[in-house]
Every structure is written in structure tokens, then in C-alpha cells.
Amino acid sequence: MIPFNIPPLIGVEEKYIQQALKSQKLSGDGLFGKQCQKWFESNLPARKTLLTPSCTAALELAALLIGIQPGDEVIMPSYTFVSTANAFVLRGAKVVFVDIRPDTMNIDEALIEAAITDQTRAIIPVHYAGVGCDMEVITSIAERYSLYVVEDAAQGMMSSYKGRALGTIGHLGTFSFHETKNYTSGGEGGLLIINDEKLVERAEIIREKGTNRSQFFRGMVDKYQWVDIGSSYLPSELQCAYLWGQLSCVSQINRDRLAAWKSYDEQLQSLAHSGLVELPAIPDDCVHNAHMYYLKTRNFSVRSALLDYLKSLGISAVFHYVPLHTSKAGSNFGRFIGNDRYTTFESERLLRLPMWFGIEQDTQDEVVRAIYHFYAREN
Numbered sequence: 001m002i003p004f005n006i007p008p009l010i011g012v013e014e015k016y017i018q019q020a021l022k023s024q025k026l027s028g029d030g031l032f033g034k035q036c037q038k039w040f041e042s043n044l045p046a047r048k049t050l051l052t053p054s055c056t057a058a059l060e061l062a063a064l065l066i067g068i069q070p071g072d073e074v075i076m077p078s079y080t081f082v083s084t085a086n087a088f089v090l091r092g093a094k095v096v097f098v099d100i101r102p103d104t105m106n107i108d109e110a111l112i113e114a115a116i117t118d119q120t121r122a123i124i125p126v127h128y129a130g131v132g133c134d135m136e137v138i139t140s141i142a143e144r145y146s147l148y149v150v151e152d153a154a155q156g157m158m159s160s161y162k163g164r165a166l167g168t169i170g171h172l173g174t175f176s177f178h179e180t181k182n183y184t185s186g187g188e189g190g191l192l193i194i195n196d197e198k199l200v201e202r203a204e205i206i207r208e209k210g211t212n213r214s215q216f217f218r219g220m221v222d223k224y225q226w227v228d229i230g231s232s233y234l235p236s237e238l239q240c241a242y243l244w245g246q247l248s249c250v251s252q253i254n255r256d257r258l259a260a261w262k263s264y265d266e267q268l269q270s271l272a273h274s275g276l277v278e279l280p281a282i283p284d285d286c287v288h289n290a291h292m293y294y295l296k297t298r299n300f301s302v303r304s305a306l307l308d309y310l311k312s313l314g315i316s317a318v319f320h321y322v323p324l325h326t327s328k329a330g331s332n333f334g335r336f337i338g339n340d341r342y343t344t345f346e347s348e349r350l351l352r353l354p355m356w357f358g359i360e361q362d363t364q365d366e367v368v369r370a371i372y373h374f375y376a377r378e379n
């Protein structure tokens with residue numbers, strides 16, 4: 001059996017979790033939490049970062065922070081995870097979906113302007129597979145129309161666009177440390193990256209249940225109290241201790257994943273040359289993090305057949321996402337602007353191959369052999 005994913009584990013995480021247990025301080029923003037945030041602030045770098053229980057929570061915090069109100073509109077691709085949309089729908093916003101580019105599966109920056117109305121408040125680019133959207137075009141449109149940019153960089157840690165880390169280019173950015181992502185904080189976790197100085201103070205308040213507790217601990221106010229709306233968006237120290245272990249080995253994990261990605265890519269080239277599959281494209285402006293390796297079959301029915309074939313050999317390949325505008329909630333809470341030229345068609349032929357930190361060459365070879373065998377049978 002070849003699984004689709006194995007959560008990243010270096011080995012040092014256990015030691016840090018033990019340390020956190022011994023410290024008898026397990027709630028949020030303890031030693032490990034603070035250490036992780038400092039790491040991100042100096043390594044991304046970023047003005048301010050706040051750990052959250054998930055990327056979903058970070059997106060919700062972002063929607064609260066930029067003051068999304070009922071009737072507001074936010075623009076995003078339909079080809080994304082439900083949390084990208086939910087965070088804004090929870091605040092009463094209408095989601096406006098635009099088509100993707102077939103080469104990167106990212107929002108087509110050329111279609112954004114036509115989707116802007118008087119109600120538009122924000123653009124939410126999703127960096128699919130850790131490959132950057134065209135942020136130059138997106139930030140210039142946002143500036144022209146005074147819109148916020150919230151990057152859903154759930155898959156984008158250690159990736160960059162024109163030399164800048166994904167998540168640090170818009171006003172706000174979010175990472176996920178879910179066990180399926182490149183780095184995990186023990187199953188669930190996330191990060192809010194605050195690049196707009198004006199949003200820093202309120203971000204801390206909303207994350208701390210609407211209190212000025214963070215300012216109190218810095219000695220800036222003499223008592224802490226309820227000052228704004230808020231919720232609880234802090235991960236526990238145990239999650240942060242796991243993440244600290246991963247952060248201490250970031251280059252090792254990144255190098256290993258890139259090597260695995262390259263191995264798939266090289267071995268599948270000849271199948272791509274014969275026109276049977278399409279492989280991911282990395283634009284020149286982007287450095288990626290090997291978050292996933294996918295291929296595209298000719299169409300939906302070939303993908304189903306390939307999936308079944310791999311499954312019969314014990315290989316777990318998966319597909320995602322069902323375009324949000326075609327889903328029940330998506331059609332209630334959003335609308336698609338322009339033609340769905342690529343979103344549905346491309347999503348129906350994309351197949352993700354098994355990929356994790358530490359995947360063995362033999363395992364990858366077995367997956368590749370199975371794919372070649374499938375196409376040899378087909379023809």
C-alpha cells in the first residue's frame with residue numbers, strides 16, 4: 001500500500017513537546033509560540049505573524065480584521081478549498097468567483113478587473129500547489145480600486161514570487177500547518193501574516209477574544225479589558241512545540257520535497273511529450289516548495305480510470321477540488337463572473353500523486369511505473 005500522504009515528522013518534535021509539558025504552561029503564546037512567531041517574522045520576513053489553530057481560523061481572523069460586512073463582495077478563484085470562501089461568507093459577504101489559468105490553476109489575474117463592483121472589498125489569491133499567483137498585477141489592481149489583498153498561502157510556505165515570500169505580499173497572508181501541508185504543527189495549525197502596519201494592533205485584539213491582553217503583557221496598558229469584537233484564535237503550546245521541531249529543519253524538509261517533485265517531473269516527461277498527460281508549470285517569477293505533484297489526464301473519464309487502476313495496485317492518488325461555484329453552498333453564497341472556461345474542465349482531469357517528506361525513491365518509481373503501465377494498456 002502506498003498512502004497519499006504521511007504527516008511530516010523529523011524526530012525532534014517529541015523532545016520539544018516534552019519540554020512544553022514540563023513547563024506547565026500549555027496555553028497559547030507561551031515560549032514555543034513566541035519562538036515560532038519570531039522565526040517567521042525574521043525568516044519570511046514579515047512585520048507581524050500570529051499563530052492560529054488552523055489556516056481556516058487565520059482566514060476568519062483576516063475577514064474580521066478587514067471589516068467585511070453583509071453585502072460586501074470578495075473575489076477569489078472557484079478552484080479552491082471551502083475555507084477560502086467560508087471565512088468571508090461567515091461575515092455576510094458574497095463570493096465572486098473568476099476563472100483560473102490552466103497552467104498554474106491559479107486565479108486568472110486578467111479576469112479580476114471585470115469582476116469588480118462598488119461592493120468589492122478584497123481580492124483573495126490562492127497560491128495553488130505553492131506556486132505564486134501573478135501578484136504584481138493583482139496588487140496593482142487592488143491599489144487602483146482600494147481593495148484589500150488577502151493571500152491564501154495555505155500551501156505556500158517556503159515559496160516566493162519575484163523574491164518575496166508568498167503570504168508577505170498582500171495586506172494579509174495565511175499559512176496552514178495541517179498534516180497534509182509541507183510543515184505541520186501536529187495535525188492542525190495555521191498562521192496569519194500581517195504586512196499592513198495599520199492592521200497589527202487590531203489583529204492581536206481580535207485574536208485575544210477582543211481584549212488588549214497582548215498590550216497588557218508588553219506593559220503598554222495597566223489592565224486588560226474588552227475593547228473590540230474578537231474570538232479565540234490561539235493554538236496550544238503543544239502544537240507550537242511540534243511546529244518548532246519542524247522549523248528547526250525547514251531546509252531539510254524543503255530540499256527533500258523538491259527532490260521528490262523533480263523525480264516525478266523527470267520521469268513523467270516522456271509521457272507528457274507523447275501528449276498523454278500534462279505536467280505542472282512553474283512561471284519564471286516563482287520559486288515553489290514542492291507542495292504537491294499533479295498531472296492532468298486528457299479528461300475526466302481517463303482520470304477516473306487511472307485513479308481506479310492505481311487504487312487496484314494499492315496506490316492512493318487523489319483529486320480535488322470540486323469547483324465551489326458548482327457546489328450547493330457555493331451557488332447560494334456566490335456567483336461566477338465570466339466564462340467557466342478552465343475551472344471545471346481542468347479540475348476534472350487533475351490527479352495528485354503520493355507525496356510526503358521522506359518518500360522513498362522506490363515508492364516514487366512504483367507510482368511512475370504504474371502510470372506508464374496504465375497508458376501502455378490504454379493504447
Ligand SMILES: *Cc1c(COP(=O)(O)O)cnc(C)c1O
Nearest residue numbers: 054055056081083154176177178
Ligand atoms: C489546506 C488549505 C486551507 C485550510 O487549511 P486548514 O489549516 O486545514 O484550515 C485553506 N486554503 C487552502 C488553499 C488550503 O490548501
